[in-house]
Amino acid sequence: MLVKIAWKNVWRSRSRSLVVIGSIIVGVWALLFGSGFMNGFLVSYMANIINHDISNIQIHNPKFKQDFDVRYFIANGKAKAAAVRQWPGVRGATTRTIVSGMISSPKKAAGVQIRGVDLKNEALVTRLDSMVAEGTYFTGIKRNPIIIGSRMAENLGVKLRSKVVLTFNDGHGNITAGAFRIVGIVESSSVAISETYAFVRQQDLTKLVALGDIVHEIAILTQPQTDEAAIITRYRQTYNHDLVESWRELAPELAVMNEMYGNMLYVLMGIILTALVFGIVNTMLMAVLERFRELGMLMAVGMNKARVYLMIMIETVFLGVAGAPIGLLAGWLTIYYFRMHGVDLSNYSEGLEAFGYSALLYPYLDNQVYFIVTLGVVVTALVSALYPAWKAIKLKPVEALHKL
Amino acid sequence: MSVIKANNIHKTYTETAVPVHALNGVTLSVEEGEFTAIVGPSGCGKTTLLNILGGLDTPTEGTVEVANTDITGMNDNQLINFRLQNIGFVFQAYNLIPVLTNKENVEFIMLLQKWPRQEREQRAMELLAQMGIADKANQRPSELSGGQQQRVAVARALASKPKFILADEPTANLDSKSTANLLDMMAQLNKEEQATFVFSTHDQRVIDKARRVITLEDGKIVADITR
Structure with a gap:
């Protein structure tokens, strides 16, 4: 019943919920596409260097x-x-x-x-x-x-x-x-x-x-x-006098860039999800404040604080994750489309090529990034739920029932 | 047997610049099966008394026993659980859950008490039938008139067979016809289900129906008449 009430409550103020869900869709899409774009740059740069110059x-x-x-x-x-x-x-x-x-x-x-x-x-x-x-x-x-x-x-x-x-x-x-x-x-x-x-x-x-x-x-x-380390180990075991180096040692700047990209993903995710936290908290606070009397009634008739807390949490998570699948799908489709057709950056190709980048960029994301983003949205929703849920259980039924 | 025993209840609000003494030594007991109205002018302390009897508020002084349990020392969670198991509430503004159907609203407290689904649904339908709104079971509260919504609220309060029902100005928002219907039904439930009702009201029609009328003035009982 709690889940049912929470889900129905999400749609009580349809337009307000849709605005939040829309912002989550756009946020998740932007996060995926932005990451895919950055990763595309990195993959293109690394592929250029590894496949045409230093090898693995x-x-x-x-x-x-x-x-x-x-x-x-x-x-x-x-x-x-x-x-x-x-x-x-x-x-x-x-x-x-x-x-x-x-x-x-x-x-x-x-x-x-x-x-x-x-x-x-x-x-x-x-x-x-x-x-x-x-x-x-x-x-x-x-x-x-x-x-x-x-x-x-x-x-x-x-x-x-x-x-x-x-x-x-x-x-x-x-x-x-x-x-x-x-x-x-x-x-x-x-x-x-x-x-x-x-x-x-x-x-x-x-x-x-x-x-x-x-x-x-x-x-x-x-x-x-292929796991390069396995080949390196095998080589060292077979011919132990030679110096064997992977691309990470040959071009440490690539390894640093690779690591930086991983960090950038989290920075970008942090920025976008933090903005979403504020949006969700704002919406849920409004939802709690305008339902003071109803929440007071629930506690008056015997719904304990843990259940009220859980109900608001579930409601917030619903609000948070309702848009995530659409955002994920939109992000995946956009990346898929541009992975097939490429993003034409030929207007900037001279400058890009000077830095070892290709003029045609192919955004790319590992599957695990989709998982991390999904997890990020769920965590964001849970974090966003804390304050409104706390606010809800702090109210006294006797006062809430007499709020106009 | 006394369902409620209130002994020398005082309630003083100190949040205001000048302390307000809402109740000044109220002592009363309510027996099982009573149909009692607490009446008096606005500001006399009716709602405060009802809130304290229902464990929604705590007295500054004095004790309240409900079904032989002293509730004055209970913490918030104990009170919530106690209310769930023992007290039914009917509010002036109905306070139904708008996103649930009328039947689900009636089932709600039974659900919190973890009644089996079949028994819950059967009881909800019985009560809605008794209140004459079985055909509205699957509608939302917003699709009903004020009187019908209040009937759903009464059904909800009665559903889990509480020790008594507290109703704070239950007819305040109803027209005369709805008021008469509601009072008839509550009187009937009082007889058939042996439900104990305690109202706060200044509606003469409710007062006329009550078998016991307790009059409050300036936070004190000035009359207690059983008819």
């Missing part, structure tokens, strides 16, 4: 990362990469030979990280082939083809088929140089790819390094929803 896991010789000396390569790197490719949860693993040096055009020179790549596996792991905006992915030029980023091309004043010279120290400490011809120019929102890296065929680079068929880096891309 990288393996190096422990000394290599101290000063990028070419002599510190991974022993049996190619064999290890071939083995890792067979492990469950691994989508791809590629090997790279990496050298720091200078790139020179007839007009300018610049610092560069030269990456000798395994063409087939690099395409599988970083989709480097898909980033080629001009030219081809190492086809059409037989001798020493090179791919550079669009910014680097702009800085050096070069274009397709221009010749550039790479200069660096070989494996014996001698300065060596090689002439390469630009076969492709890549476009990427990653600053590193666009400005810093130059990609050449692994065999062309190892020939110049003169240390044999060496590998400095193994990049592993995992399947979605």
Whole structure:
């Protein structure tokens, strides 16, 4: 009966309740869409960096990362990469030979990280082939083809088929140089790819390094929803001398952003739900105050304070959660729609891409966020009920019955 | 057997600038099956006395026993429970629950007392039939006239067979025809159900029907006539 009375009481002042329910719908929708939008930014940024640059896991010789000396390569790197490719949860693993040096055009020179790549596996792991905006992915030029980023091309004043010279120290400490011809120019929102890296065929680079068929880096891309830690542990158990790092260690700023997003969700939820608390408390206080006499009567005829309290609590929770499913559905539908079609931010794309974001944003939310928001609304309703319910049980029946 | 025993009741309101002595040593007892009216001019203390007898208010001095239980020392929750089990109330403004049907309103106190559903519904329908409004059982109070609403309120008060029923100016908002009907029905219930009624009123028609009339003036009983 209490539940029945509470539910009917919600609809006593239909327009007032609808205003509150409407604000809850809008609040929940805004919370979900806002979170989905922010998460979309994060996912897009992280996906760009992980899928096109650093991958999920990288393996190096422990000394290599101290000063990028070419002599510190991974022993049996190619064999290890071939083995890792067979492990469950691994989508791809590629090997790279990496050298720091200078790139020179007839007009300018610049610092560069030269990456000798395994063409087939690099395409599988970083989709480097898909980033080629001009030219081809190492086809059409037989001798020493090179791919550079669009910014680097702009800085050096070069274009397709221009010749550039790479200069660096070989494996014996001698300065060596090689002439390469630009076969492709890549476009990427990653600053590193666009400005810093130059990609050449692994065999062309190892020939110049003169240390044999060496590998400095193994990049592993995992399947979605795969536990990276399990692969890292397995690698460490199998090959215990190498340095194995996940993307969290390789790009700590991503891990921080990921954590910040989690906190932002709670901050946004806190702001919106706090605003809802005031709306619900206001409405329920009005409902209690205008029913003073009725509440007095209930207590007069024998309804104890616990039941009165519970009735107001149930009523408030009904009011609070009545709009939540609609808000959740609206939020889910909006996110679903934009996840399919994307939010076009091309008007801001130049600025966004400079920061590594994509111009087409796909909002996304984990299912657990829907659960957290639902829980948040229920808690909000319960918190909102406390004061009006307390106010209700504080009234004295004899005084309430004679209120006009 | 006395259902109510009030002994030397005083009530002083001190919230006002000048203390107001609403009751000044009221002593009375009400026997089972009585049909009693407490009368007197406005401000004489009728409602205050009724509130104290019903455990809605506490006396400044004196004791009240209901069914041989002293209720003056009880706390709020004990009083609420005591009222639920022993006292029926009829209010001047009916005070029905507007979101429930008339039948549900009558069932309400039985529900709080945890009566089984079937017995509850049967009792509610019996009482509504006795009050002549069985056909309005599934309507809301707002669909009834004032007199009909007050009949629902009487049925609600009687439903759980309380020791006595307190009615504060039950006819104040009713026209003469509704008043006459209501009084006839209450008199009939008094006979048939052996229900004890105590009214506060200054309605002459109620006074005429009462078998005992207690007159209050300035917080004191100045006459107590049984007819």
